[in-house]
Amino acid sequence: xxxxxxxxxxxxxxxxxxxxxxxxxxxxxxxxxxxxxxxxxxxxxxxxxxxxxxxxxxxxxxxxxxxxxxxxxxxxxxxxxxxxxxxxxxxxxxxxxxxxxxxxxxxxxxxxxxxxxxxxxxxxxxxxxxxxxxxxxxxxxxxxxxxxxxxxxxxxxxxxxxxxxxxxxxxxxxxxxxxxxxxxxxxxxxxxxxxxxxxxxxxxxxxxxxxxxxxxxxxxxxxxxxxxxxxxxxxxxxxxxxxxxxxxxxxxxxxxxxxxxxxxxxxxxxxxxxxxxxxxxxxxxxxxxxxxxxxxxxxxxxxxxxxxxxxxxxxxxxxxxxxxxxxxxxxxxxxxxxxxxxxxxxxxxxxxxxxxxxxxxxxxxxxxxxxxxxxxxxxxxxxxxxxxxxxxxxxxxxxxxxxxxxxxxxxxxxxxxxxxxxxxxxxxxxxxxxxxxxxxxxxxxxxxxxxxxxxxxxxxxxxxxxxxxxxxxxxxxxxxxxxxxxxxxx
RNA sequence: CGGGGUAUAGCGCAGUUGGCUAGCGUAUCUGCUUUGGGAGCAGAGGGUCGCAAGUUCGAGUCUUGCUACCCCGACCA
Numbered sequence: 001x002x003x004x005x006x007x008x009x010x011x012x013x014x015x016x017x018x019x020x021x022x023x024x025x026x027x028x029x030x031x032x033x034x035x036x037x038x039x040x041x042x043x044x045x046x047x048x049x050x051x052x053x054x055x056x057x058x059x060x061x062x063x064x065x066x067x068x069x070x071x072x073x074x075x076x077x078x079x080x081x082x083x084x085x086x087x088x089x090x091x092x093x094x095x096x097x098x099x100x101x102x103x104x105x106x107x108x109x110x111x112x113x114x115x116x117x118x119x120x121x122x123x124x125x126x127x128x129x130x131x132x133x134x135x136x137x138x139x140x141x142x143x144x145x146x147x148x149x150x151x152x153x154x155x156x157x158x159x160x161x162x163x164x165x166x167x168x169x170x171x172x173x174x175x176x177x178x179x180x181x182x183x184x185x186x187x188x189x190x191x192x193x194x195x196x197x198x199x200x201x202x203x204x205x206x207x208x209x210x211x212x213x214x215x216x217x218x219x220x221x222x223x224x225x226x227x228x229x230x231x232x233x234x235x236x237x238x239x240x241x242x243x244x245x246x247x248x249x250x251x252x253x254x255x256x257x258x259x260x261x262x263x264x265x266x267x268x269x270x271x272x273x274x275x276x277x278x279x280x281x282x283x284x285x286x287x288x289x290x291x292x293x294x295x296x297x298x299x300x301x302x303x304x305x306x307x308x309x310x311x312x313x314x315x316x317x318x319x320x321x322x323x324x325x326x327x328x329x330x331x332x333x334x335x336x337x338x339x340x341x342x343x344x345x346x347x348x349x350x351x352x353x354x355x356x357x358x359x360x361x362x363x364x365x366x367x368x369x370x371x372x373x374x375x376x377x378x379x380x381x382x383x384x385x386x387x388x389x390x391x392x393x394x395x396x397x398x399x400x401x402x403x404x405x406x407x408x409x410x411x412x413x414x415x416x417x418x419x420x421x422x423x424x425x426x427x428x429x430x431x432x433x434x435x436x437x438x439x440x441x442x443x444x445x446x447x448x449x450x451x452x453x454x455x456x457x458x459x460x461x462x463x464x465x466x467x468x469x470x471x472x473x474x475x476x477x478x479x480x481x482x483x484x485x486x487x488x489x490x
Numbered sequence: 491c492g493g494g495g496u497a498u499a500g501c502g503c504a505g506u507u508g509g510c511u512a513g514c515g516u517a518u519c520u521g522c523u524u525u526g527g528g529a530g531c532a533g534a535g536g537g538u539c540g541c542a543a544g545u546u547c548g549a550g551u552c553u554u555g556c557u558a559c560c561c562c563g564a565c566c567a
Contacts, residue, residue, distance in 0.1 A: 032558090088565080152567095157491090157565055158563095164567075238567095305526095307526050344524085346526085349527050349528075
């Protein structure tokens with residue numbers, strides 16, 4: 001087979017870039033740092049949207065849409081929020097262009113300067129909370145459970161397709177509650193939804209935990225996250241959920257009358273996942289032949305390729321393929337029949353492997369004669385012949401197997417690259433090869449900064465679930481309540 | 491914003507001490523043969539050599555300036 005991808009052993013980042021472009025997921029645009037998401041990549045995003053959206057609706061959330069542009073003054077209302085985002089905001093200053101005097105193109109019309117400059121949203125807390133102020137008066141208006149699917153802009157220094165781009169797509173949930181407990185419960189609920197989605201649908205095992213103060217969202221009391229391990233041993237934050245306390249309610253004066261008739265500030269949460277999940281999907285499962293997609297997220301689950309020598313064989317084989325397609329569609333699978341005669345079967349095999357289609361079915365004259373079909377699975381690259389009657393059940397079962405196998409493989413990989421470590425000198429060496437390191441930390445920002453400075457590793461999260469006893473910080477030797485996860489991260 | 495690199499056909503690249511008609515692979519188009527793992531042969535089309543100025547009889551090649559992009563840092567989901 002012709003080699004189209006750089007192997008991931010040879011150059012991991014190049015492998016990733018090759019994969020994204022060759023599998024036709026996305027490409028760089030003429031705007032620096034912004035990507036064009038191509039139809040196949042966007043189809044994956046649509047699957048992510050559909051499945052998550054259903055989960056949000058089931059838990060009582062509704063979608064709404066807030067503006068792209070936010071008055072600059074809104075930003076200064078919550079101190080740590082401004083500080084966190086100020087350095088990466090795009091600003092709209094004018095509203096009109098005019099013909100350039102030299103006749104070459106257009107220039108900004110300086111007379112059309114905005115009274116108040118507008119910020120292109122890097123996140124929507126401020127515009128949303130300024131709106132919620134008018135929506136909430138009484139405990140009867142609560143909880144307010146809103147989500148929006150949107151694009152946002154953060155002016156990034158260095159970008160990579162899906163993992164970090166200046167503009168990206170995401171969903172952001174913003175909820176308001178009458179009590180602290182209820183808001184905390186919401187924060188956890190959404191975090192668990194993300195974890196379930198990552199594991200069950202994307203086949204990516206995640207560690208659920210809490211961020212240290214330095215990694216916290218600007219404006220949050222607590223930030224929780226799910227962290228996944230990529231195939232190079234680096235960590236990727238796959239979703240976040242924030243308990244915002246009353247910070248934004250106070251900043252935007254959102255008060256309600258409680259059951260006792262007293263005025264109080266509401267309690268808030270926000271939570272989000274982005275197109276970065278597509279990057280996670282790629283780097284969690286793929287191999288040197290291309291993308292490997294879990295069946296539940298694959299835009300096409302089964303591809304059928306007819307094989308024939310002449311027109312007569314073609315019509316017989318094609319009829320069989322159509323019959324197979326129909327049967328599989330009857331059991332709710334998404335199936336593509338690739339009957340193009342402009343490409344040869346071998347070319348198609350390689351192409352659909354590159355694109356990560358979970359199952360490939362090939363039908364040729366020999367199969368018709370023997371009453372079989374050839375079925376190949378993408379995750380293991382195994383091929384086998386199965387009887388051509390009653391194959392639907394086989395296919396369904398195989399898809400389940402693939403989904404499970406992809407998850408198991410990723411989990412095993414993470415376990416093999418997760419280490420308990422108590423000695424900082426050993427840590428400094430070991431971190432070079434990637435992986436997650438469970439280590440005791442004294443809980444101080446100083447120690448955290450020292451480790452980051454010396455090793456580029458950060459605390460990915462303080463895990464929610466662990467059965468560790470207390471110990472001593474690997475750097476300072478001070479007492480520590482539990483182990484935290486250190487890793488280098490995307 | 492620092493340090494390094496690149497810019498030649500859609501994509502990936504070569505082009506020597508300046509030398510006359512700018513080439514290779516791949517993709518594209520046409521025809522024939524092929525079709526169970528990225529087909530073969532024959533032919534064809536496709537270029538402001540990043541932009542601007544300079545040196546020269548002559549510049550893809552040398553000089554200067556500019557611009558864009560990539561990689562490594564700082565910043566970040």
